[in-house]
Amino acid sequence: xxxxxxxTLNVNGVDTVVHTAGRGEPLVLFHGAGTVDGFDFTEPxxxxxxxxxxxxxxxxxxxxxxxxxxxxxxVMHYLELFDALELDTFHLVxxxxxxxxxxxxxxxxxxxxxxxxxxxxxxxxxxEHPMLDILALPGEKVIGALVKNFDVLKPRLPENxxxxxxxxxxxxxTSLARLQWEHPNDLKLPRYLHRLKxxxxxxxxxxxxxxxxxxAAAWQRALPDVTIDVVExxxxxxxxxxxxxxxxxxxxxxx
Amino acid sequence: MSDSMRFDVMHFMxxxxxxxxxxxxxxxxxxxxxxxxxxxxxxGLYQQYFEQLVxxxxxxxxxxxxxxxxxxxxSMMATxxxxxxxxxxxxxxxRICVWGVPPxxxxxxxxxxxxxxxxxxSEGRLEIALPLGTGMEYxxxxxxxxxxxxxxxxxxxxxxxxxxxxxxxxxxxxxFTYRYLNPWPRPYQKPHPPCYIVGTGSPETIELAAELGxxxxxxxxxxxxxxxLNDTLRERASHHGFTLRPDQLxxxxxxxxxxxxxEAEQEYKGHLRRFYEDFARxxxxxxxxxxxxxxxxxxxxxxxxxxLHGGFDFDxxxxxxxxxxxxxxxxxxxxxxxxxxxxxxxxxxxxxVADMPHWKTxxxxxxxxxxVMPRLRTGSPKxxxxxx
Numbered sequence: 001x002x003x004x005x006x007x008t009l010n011v012n013g014v015d016t017v018v019h020t021a022g023r024g025e026p027l028v029l030f031h032g033a034g035t036v037d038g039f040d041f042t043e044p045x046x047x048x049x050x051x052x053x054x055x056x057x058x059x060x061x062x063x064x065x066x067x068x069x070x071x072x073x074x075v076m077h078y079l080e081l082f083d084a085l086e087l088d089t090f091h092l093v094x095x096x097x098x099x100x101x102x103x104x105x106x107x108x109x110x111x112x113x114x115x116x117x118x119x120x121x122x123x124x125x126x127x128e129h130p131m132l133d134i135l136a137l138p139g140e141k142v143i144g145a146l147v148k149n150f151d152v153l154k155p156r157l158p159e160n161x162x163x164x165x166x167x168x169x170x171x172x173x174t175s176l177a178r179l180q181w182e183h184p185n186d187l188k189l190p191r192y193l194h195r196l197k198x199x200x201x202x203x204x205x206x207x208x209x210x211x212x213x214x215x216a217a218a219w220q221r222a223l224p225d226v227t228i229d230v231v232e233x234x235x236x237x238x239x240x241x242x243x244x245x246x247x248x249x250x251x252x253x254x255x
Numbered sequence: 256m257s258d259s260m261r262f263d264v265m266h267f268m269x270x271x272x273x274x275x276x277x278x279x280x281x282x283x284x285x286x287x288x289x290x291x292x293x294x295x296x297x298x299g300l301y302q303q304y305f306e307q308l309v310x311x312x313x314x315x316x317x318x319x320x321x322x323x324x325x326x327x328x329x330s331m332m333a334t335x336x337x338x339x340x341x342x343x344x345x346x347x348x349x350r351i352c353v354w355g356v357p358p359x360x361x362x363x364x365x366x367x368x369x370x371x372x373x374x375x376x377s378e379g380r381l382e383i384a385l386p387l388g389t390g391m392e393y394x395x396x397x398x399x400x401x402x403x404x405x406x407x408x409x410x411x412x413x414x415x416x417x418x419x420x421x422x423x424x425x426x427x428x429x430x431f432t433y434r435y436l437n438p439w440p441r442p443y444q445k446p447h448p449p450c451y452i453v454g455t456g457s458p459e460t461i462e463l464a465a466e467l468g469x470x471x472x473x474x475x476x477x478x479x480x481x482x483x484l485n486d487t488l489r490e491r492a493s494h495h496g497f498t499l500r501p502d503q504l505x506x507x508x509x510x511x512x513x514x515x516x517x518e519a520e521q522e523y524k525g526h527l528r529r530f531y532e533d534f535a536r537x538x539x540x541x542x543x544x545x546x547x548x549x550x551x552x553x554x555x556x557x558x559x560x561x562x563l564h565g566g567f568d569f570d571x572x573x574x575x576x577x578x579x580x581x582x583x584x585x586x587x588x589x590x591x592x593x594x595x596x597x598x599x600x601x602x603x604x605x606x607x608v609a610d611m612p613h614w615k616t617x618x619x620x621x622x623x624x625x626x627v628m629p630r631l632r633t634g635s636p637k638x639x640x641x642x643x
Contacts, residue, residue: 069402138538138539138540163557164554166553166557167550167553167554170543170545170553171550173545174401176545177401177544177545178401178402181400181401181545182398182399
């Protein structure tokens with residue numbers, strides 16, 4: 001068992017919390033638009049990698065910055081954070097919105113990414129298989145839609161959500177809404193994805209109710225070097241429902 | 256506050272023909288299916304409501320108050336300026352108050368123009384309020400609730416500039432760019448119609464009203480809270496160099512007058528219940544879209560129960576909010592006492608709620624004008640406790 005060490009860095013005025021564990025080549029995780037799922041699933045990677053889990057501004061333990069109002073601001077934020085961490089090249093894993101952010105980072109800076117893994121990347125427009133508009137749903141319905149087997153998520157949620165829990169979710173949803181209330185999808189990203197030449201693995205739960213696994217085909221068409229791994233009997237948080245995919249991602253990154 | 260007491264009538268113009276199965280829907284706002292809207296029935300309702308407001312004008316009410324809501328049975332005024340324009344030629348002397356169009360759902364120059372036209376048409380009888388818009392409206396419009404407050408402030412600045420400064424002027428802001436801000440027409444009243452901010456008392460909104468020296472009307476606040484808000488506003492306004500007049504603090508009341516207290520209660524209670532339970536029925540999600548309020552405000556609001564958008568307890572509502580139901584004497588005494596306590600001489604009375612039939616509304620308006628107004632316009636009212 002590795003223990004994550006927590007540090008807080010002031011990145012261009014934003015107190016940014018980063019958790020780090022393990023030794024080896026650096027592996028950065030970009031979390032999704034909510035943080036209730038936690039990052040303890042990254043544990044197996046710490047045997048081979050130095051796992052670095054930053055919280056995005058406006059999410060989890062990091063501070064808010066209302067001027068961070070488009071995804072490119074997050075790309076800039078991470079360029080500055082990686083400077084502060086003295087990270088030159090690294091493996092990158094992105095979950096859901098974090099997958100989209102990883103792709104956005106990658107089309108501009110793919111030479112810094114050794115290998116890329118994305119889990120159910122969100123927010124890329126696929127008109128034929130639109131993602132669920134999670135901003136339109138009450139919070140409890142979004143949480144219910146995250147997994148096929150709710151038992152894997154249940155222990156991570158409070159039995160009776162108190163106002164602090166609800167307020168934390170409201171804050172993270174606000175941060176998401178800041179990015180995409182008026183424009184829920186990035187219409188331009190597909191145009192630039194061919195620049196992301198990094199070897200990439202995309203893992204997707206076949207029964208993802210948030211971002212349909214059918215969107216994988218669009219990524220397959222757009223990315224030059226991509227492997228798609230669709231996992232049966234799993235939803236959006238496939239890494240929680242099928243822990244073996246965590247191992248497969250680790251193997252892909254270290255191969 | 257005798258002769259100068261001002262009496263407004265506010266009408267929500269609800270769409271009253273709810274389907275039998277409406278209780279199956281958690282909310283009658285935002286996503287309540289519009290297949291239940293029947294334009295022929297709506298036409299009849301507009302005729303009836305207009306008749307009520309024309310009657311109010313003839314009876315001597317000082318102003319007619321309209322407002323804006325979207326995607327709901329609560330109000331048939333998605334664009335109140337259209338309703339105001341239709342109503343204007345039928346009014347003889349009453350002011351027309353559009354309280355108001357949320358600037359966030361308009362281009363600010365365009366809203367400045369619409370209000371200017373209404374002001375010119377009415378020879379300066381227009382008053383306006385500038386609301387942020389309820390959370391519900393942000394689900395219905397293509398404007399982010401996250402940046403609503405900063406966008407709202409910028410819109411107000413543009414509107415005031417358009418009215419107060421000779422054009423063309425320019426505006427280069429975050430949300431809007433005007434290379435030639437030069438609207439024709441300009442308001443009849445100089446520099447612009449009287450302005451109010453309407454809100455539920457968020458600190459940001461109070462501060463904005465104080466900064467601009469605008470009037471303020473809190474909606475659906477408890478008596479204690481409304482008093483607190485008026486006091487805060489006066490204090491903040493004076494901090495910014497303004498002295499608020501009593502008429503700049505209109506008090507929103509729900510009023511029903513009948514021959515006796517018992518009759519009034521009998522005739523009114525069911526409609527108020529329907530107002531709370533059916534017409535104002537919303538959900539926490541609709542009330543607070545992401546970023547519409549701060550996390551701190553969310554916690555404060557969650558701590559206090561929301562009496563409007565939920566259950567109905569007549570006695571509690573009557574004791575804690577401004578609902579005056581009873582004989583002319585009872586109503587006059589209550590209103591007089593509240594006006595005094597709130598430091599206002601301006602009553603904005605909702606006299607039709609929910610599915611109240613035409614006859615009750617016209618009776619309410621008539622009794623109020625003939626029996627309540629004279630009591631409040633002369634002499635000081637007795638305390639309510641004495642009036643039984």
